[in-house]
Amino acid sequence: MRLFSLAHANDLFQRRELLKRKLERAAFVACISHWHREMYRKIAPADDTVYGIVRCGVDVQSWNPSPPIAASGLHLLTVGRLVEKKGIDSLIRAMTGHSDWSLTIAGDGPEGPRLQQLAHQCNAADRIEFLGTVNNQKVRELLKSCDVFVLPCRRDSAGDQDGIPVALMEAMACGVPVVSGDLPTIRELITNGTSGLLVNNPADLAALTGAIQTLADSSALRSTMGAAARADVEIEFALDANVTRLERLLERSISHKPAALAPADAIGMTSSRGYALISPCRDEAMYMRRTLESVTRQTVPPAIWVIVDDGSTDQTPQILADYAARFPYIRIVTRPNRGDRKLGGGVIDAFYSGYQTISPLDYDYICKLDLDLDLPKNYFETMMNRMEQNPRIGTCSGKPHFVHEGKTVSEMCGDENSVGMVKFYRTGCFEQIGGFLRELMWDGIDGHRCRMNGWIAVSWDDPDIRFIHLRPMGTSHKNWWTGRERHGIGQHFMGTSFIYMLASSLYRMTRPPRFAGGAAMMWGYIRASWDRRPQYGDAAFREFLHEYQWSCLLRGKTAATERLNRRQSTIWNRRCRVVDAARESLPNTVN
Secondary structure, three states: OOEEEEEOHHHHHHOHHHHHHHHHHEEEEEEOOHHHHHHHHHHOOOOOOOEEEOOOOEOHHHOOOOOOOOOOOEEEEEEOOOOHHHOHHHHHHHOOOOOOEEEEEEEOOOOHHHHHHHHHHOOOHHHEEEEEOOOHHHHHHHHHHOOEEEEOOOOOOOOOOOOOOHHHHHHHHOOOOEEEEOOOOHHHOOOEOOOEEEEOOOOOHHHHHHHHHHHHOOHHHHHHHHHHHHHHHHHHOEHHHHHHHHHHHHHHHHHOOOOOOOOHHHHOOOOOOOEEEEEEEOOOOOOHHHHHHHHHOOOOOOOEEEEEEEOOOOOHHHHHHHHHHHOOOEEEEEEOOOOOOOOOHHHHHHHHHHHOOOOHHHOOEEEEEOOOEEOOOOHHHHHHHHHHHOOOEEEEEOOEEEEEOOEEEEOOOOOOOOOOOEEEEEHHHHHHOOOOOOOOOHHHHHHHHHHHOOOEEEEOOOHHHOEEEOOOOOOOOOOHHHHHHHHHHHHHHHOOOHHHHHHHHHHHOOOOOOOHHHHHHHHHHHHHHHOOOOOOOOHHHHHHHHHHHHHHHHHOHHHHHHHHHHHHHHHHHHHHHHHHHHHHHOOOOOO
């Protein structure tokens, strides 16, 4: 009989041989974190159809935030088994010299007597209360009366470490700001600086006390961070959402088919894994063989790959003919030579010359792919896996890197959008936002339009989906300056504010080519403004963009994007309800 396995930290660190046997027998494995999944793969290799993510979630409705209680001093709380890896000894030592801090410790375990003795040694016993084992109701009461929840998790002397502690989830669900050790798994729960504070080495008392003091100094920060913590738990760690994930894994295991995760049919979220690639190209003979080879070696090949030859004058047509003869899913569309290689609107014109030759709704995913990339062999399979796991992702990508002076360097693209050279879209999302605009900044405007409609646009810099950009972003077909100047002109067209553009240009000056790239961007923006060049005419879009950009300047781009995605979830949920209502209104049919 094939089984399924729920995999936790104890399996990995305490019962490795038993875990290996369980993994090899399982039809699928529900992993509590991405970090655990990678560890399990090393023990028993398998893909994401076997290893799914199901969080050990909490019932957010039963852990409600409560208004802060005005009190003197700072009241800290920690809940958990009193074992070495919880790091409670570090928290007790951090109490030294802070007479206005008090601490409640709820939990029991073998470290209990030693920790009580340590409290006396630190002259803090009168400010530390050991409660022993308590029930859930008592934990709720404790969370309502504390200011900060602290759990300085770390590896113990045997290498054992926590998974994602439920006690942290419960505190965050109650809107309590948290401080924790910076473990790989806990980073999946806490966004450092936004929904909590992470301490790289909890044994470093200066770092631990500094994090706690940061929250002690600002009730406003505690309130803001607590609200963000609650929102993060609601999105990813809610019990009902993870029960649904587990149900889908069971259904997929029984049917041996990928499971749909939401109202899929009506809004373009099917999961039959048929994807179409469309590649505009012109004079790409220098790079295209590497792209062609990397795509034809994909673990999940495309259903169709339309390559639009936009008037090439080099060896591009011959190379394309060779590959089209060998791979039946490659289709060539030829456009006449228009005299120059035009980026922006010209590239999108070529894209649509290919797009119009297919029936887009025959495919679950659409990808605009350039022919100057070297992709890892599981690239498209990973994109589809991640989109199936999160039905709100409308477009996604990995991150581009390039070779500079013999070293591989990140192009430092933001996480808030898929990158332009390999735009991977759900077809439903692509159709809903109206596709690509035939102007410069088409690859920035699309991501913002995704968020306006409740979708998530994202890219990840994970090692297994990084790719090499053989002609780095912004280099143009002429030189660095021309490419970056064009980017500044595009930002003006999109409607980017002057202050945000200045900040972006200053940051870009720190990346190769240093100074010149950022200066060219700013010059292009200023020149376009001075010349009064036209801008994107959607007033609602510009208002949405400016609000987001100011939020990025005030909060940082990561926090601002997460905040916006949480807010826009109401649009997503409303669409889902409309789809469900439409389905229920359909008459029953007999086949």
